[in-house]
Amino acid sequence: MSATAKPIANTRSVTGIPTARLITWWVIASEIVIFGGLLAAYLMHRLGHPEWAASASHTNTWAGAFNTFVLLTSSLCAVLAHKAADALDGPRAARLLRLTALGGVIFLTVKGFEWTTDIREGFVISSGGFWSYYYTLAGLHGLHVLAGAVIMLIVASDAAKNRELQRVECIGLYWHFVDIVWIFLFPLLYIAR
Amino acid sequence: MTTESHVHHPNYVKIWAILVALLIVSVLGSLSSIRGVILVAAFGVAIVKAYLVAKNFMHVTVEKRWVPYLLVVMIAFVVILFAGVAPDVMRHDGLHWSNDAAKQTVETGMKAAPKQ
Incomplete structure (x- = not known):
């Protein structure tokens, strides 16, 4: 492929939506079922097991709230990057995407400290039903944050050179979805006791 | 190059400030001893926050109509899963x-749990 040729996903728009964005929506649709299924399973077990409240009281609400703040702020950076890309300002979009990725790194760092504390206190994935869901849900979400941050940095490196700016919106959509998942995980794992 | 913009960009910082204010409400609500207040502060606020992110940051409402339809269908699948399985769980x-094992687990857990 020559340097100026564009992949078909970025140019074709049969449905009225550029194919790259279309694919992103399909990814998000499939993620709704993945996270939704897990959240539904957690919710029904949580409602059927009032004794899990004692386990839930060990989670650190302040750490969860801080991480919510971090993800909300990183979502702001992602949407501002989209705005910059629309204005064809690739370098600004790249800077904002890197800030978004930094938010992901801060989120994972806080999660790492939190999990270290939990494990030191003896709460591991096999400590009970609540902890199984806690580590599975937060772990799967954490993997999505990690993947999003890595892809964000790759998109940013192109955007800095004013290339493939349409990708900025796509990775932003994914990131906002990851943010929404956390918006629901926070009350389920940290507040409901 | 980019595709032509399909969205009007609102004041994102203002929306972010509203989201942070809602986060503070949910954390303060969690400190309450009234169960109803905790539930509304936690889940009511979460739904509002998710809506604000989907509408303003993801621009779902200005996408082609079938995108929100697709998302709603996926959410409906999750609701069907919950409705079908939850009664047994x-x-x-x-x-x-x-389910004697579950009953026993609840009983043992409640005995071991510290009194609130």
Whole structure:
């Protein structure tokens, strides 16, 4: 492929939506079922097991709230990057995407400290039903944050050179979805006791 | 190059400030001893926050109509899953059945849990 040729996903728009964005929506649709299924399973077990409240009281609400703040702020950076890309300002979009990725790194760092504390206190994935869901849900979400941050940095490196700016919106959509998942995980794992 | 913009960009910082204010409400609500207040502060606020992110940051409402349809169908699948399975999981006995293991787990757990 020559340097100026564009992949078909970025140019074709049969449905009225550029194919790259279309694919992103399909990814998000499939993620709704993945996270939704897990959240539904957690919710029904949580409602059927009032004794899990004692386990839930060990989670650190302040750490969860801080991480919510971090993800909300990183979502702001992602949407501002989209705005910059629309204005064809690739370098600004790249800077904002890197800030978004930094938010992901801060989120994972806080999660790492939190999990270290939990494990030191003896709460591991096999400590009970609540902890199984806690580590599975937060772990799967954490993997999505990690993947999003890595892809964000790759998109940013192109955007800095004013290339493939349409990708900025796509990775932003994914990131906002990851943010929404956390918006629901926070009350389920940290507040409901 | 980029595709032509399909969205009007609102004041994102203002929306972010509203989201942070809602986060503070949910954390303060969690400090309450009234169960109803905790639930509304936690889940009511979460739904509002998710809506604000989907509408303003993801621009779902200005996408082609079938995108929100697609998302709603996926959410409906999750609701069907919940409705189909939850009665068996949330209840530990029924007309002709009893889940003794679950009952025992709840009983043991409640005995071991510190009194609130």
